[in-house]
Amino acid sequence: MLKVEGLHTYYGRAHILADVGLEVAQGEVVVLLGRNGAGKSTTLKSIIGLVPPAEGRISFRGTSIAGRQPYEIARLGLGYVPEERRIFTELTVDENLEVGRRSANGTTPVWTPDRLFVLFPNLARMRERAGSQMSGGEQQMLTIARTLMGNPACLLLDEPSEGLAPVIVEQMADTILELKREGMTVLLSEQNLRFAHAVADRALIIEKGRIRFAGTMAELMANEAVRTQYLRL
């Protein structure tokens, strides 16, 4: 579904991503693990086009998307959920969802506000509330719901568990598993190994802008050495 090869990204002259490659198959949940500043967010931003890569091929459902505008990439069915949540603080929950709304393109389930409120019951109780009046967990739910309104075929989730209370993290994991059951393809970045273990089929480890490990989640859990080298703080 999503394939990245030889991706190089720079901020000014700083080389952030070097030869990053990854692949996500239909219906799969893949996690990109790594420490702060390893290049996780940049990888996702390069894919969605917010930080245009200098080099590399990115194809999504057979279409080459490297170098395209973010809105064009999003319209092809790639949904991006940013790390900082970036909900529209002065818009209500309903209005935030409205901004994300795009018509379905056949292959994916059709998300409506009503279906999303089943998935995120908290949001149903605050449809008229302004984004700035919501808690961090509620904002995180809203930002995912907002992206789902575009009926994407694949989700890019940037650190969905970051800064959330443990009970909300569990809800978040359930939500992702629910989306997987619906047939959603997910590429997420994470620092929380437990959370990643709960949701992901496969794992990639990125360190200093290079992919250092790729394998199934079970392989990573069995490989103490890799975890110590790249993930332990």
Place this chain on the structure above:
Amino acid sequence: MDLILIQTLNGLASASSLFLVASGLSIIFGVTRVVNFAHGSFYMLGAYIAWSLVSRFGSASALGFWGGVLLAALLVGLVGLLIEIALLRRIYQAPELFQLLATFGVVLMVQDVALASWGPQDLLGPRAPGLRSFVSIFGNRFPTYELFLIVLGPIVLGALWLLFNKTRWGTLVRAATLDREMVGALGVNQRLLFTSVFFLGSCLAGLGGALQLPREAVNLHMDLSIIAEAFVVVVVGGLGSVTGAYLAAVLIGVMHAFGILIFPKITLVLVFLIMAVVLIVRPHGLMGRKPSLVQQGATMREPLLSPATREIKLLGAAALAVLAIAPLLLGNYGVSLLTELVILTLFAASLHFMMGPGGLASFGHAAYFGLGAYGAALAAKWLAAPMAAGLLFAPFLAGLAGVVFGWFCVRLSGVYLAMLTLAFAQIAWSVAFQWVELTGGDNGILGVWPAPWAAGKTTYYYLALVLCTALVLALRVAIFSPFGYALRAGRDSPVRAEAIGLNVTRINWLAFIIAAIAAGIAGGLYAYFKGSVFPTYMAISKSVDALLMVLLGGVQTVSGPIVGAFAFAWLQDWLVRGIAEYWRLVLGSAIVVLVLAFPQGLVGTALRWRGRSQDDDVPAEAVR
């Protein structure tokens, strides 16, 4: 009692047209973050185009008049659309000041296009069919057209509210105002959104202008007079807030109407006093909010100021030597030109001092230059002061204005600051223009001659050269002194600078005052050089001259403004002598082309070619 009512109604009527223009400006700024200087030009074009259309369709029929007015608004919208696509789209990522400057280039171009199309004479518009009569209010005759305008304001406000709150387009626009990048990542084509917003805003300005037809004669000065007031309305109301713009327009319209009764001499000052009071109480306007940090992060990083290398110092010394022996080689005209150049260099360097290291972009720096000139002239005229005293009084007056105006300005940043400095410059200008008894008004003050010992052209040149060189070097020393470092720290990260104990507001204030004093000395020298002063010394165009010099040279070097002043003076001399007619069109196009071609300025571009790019040593952490 009657008078109060009538004046209130008068105020409300002018508030409506002011609101139409200001709301367009505010909407455009909210989404694109561009302060569109050309918005006043759209207003003027609306009036001119409506005049032509109504004349052609026949002003007697309702269809002819109202059809002409509406069509004019749409045509102005199309002009805005073209300008957005051809120009603004390319500079959305450029620093704010370049955007302001580019749209000012459009102002100049539109002025000459209007002059060529409609001629220099004022054009009287027809009355509106069906609204030509008067109604009697407490025995006073009040025009029905004014009543129509009073009603129109709230109707447009309501329509805009519905558009922004009840349509998908409006929701997208509000979302883009908050975080336009995220809107794009959700699949919305921002370009289309920006263009449509620009179209709407331009239509509103055009409508505002077209509706003025029955009220006042169409003339070539409508653009700059409305833009200054619209800036005030938008700053008072809060940038990006349409409701705020309406409240502010009403406040200013009504105060203006009463001001004419009470202080007919200083109505313009009154408008700006209201603004000052509102900004003390609410720094971001009546309905405005503090701009969020996300958006500030999206703008360009401030360039690094590098100390001069050995070669550049040698080059500077050589240039100074050339300037010192130049009078021996040049005739009278050449010496005069050089004197003006040297004075302009100090003017440019003073603006650079607050703009470069301070990050305080002033759009009204001519105020301090002009106040310096008036300081010298007033001292000469009223106190019969000798030149030395006049040259001392010049920076005193300019510095005093710097203390007062600066106190307000340094509390804001970015475009807010630029708009406020512009507004203060307009106050200074209107005092010089309106207070005829003191300043001679439009006729200026004549007979400001230097002392006998400095009366010779060459002697005066050397006097200017010595004073200006000393002051430019002093400013340079200040930039690389601890004060200069503190100033730059405050510019780059106000929060961190505050955290290490720097009082950023006070440091900026001090920089503002120093810049004002230096500009005042330049103005004083200029007054004695020309022998006369006029309100135009403080006009918007003079402030833009200074900005052009600094930006032409580049903000990131100390030598930039000096090179820029010389390049600018040469360009202007060439323009005025070469093509007397339509020089605005040429200058405006030149500004637009320069902004598009050299977003780094001349010196910045030269440095880039030499490979001394500012990107060199930016640590990866800083940009992540």
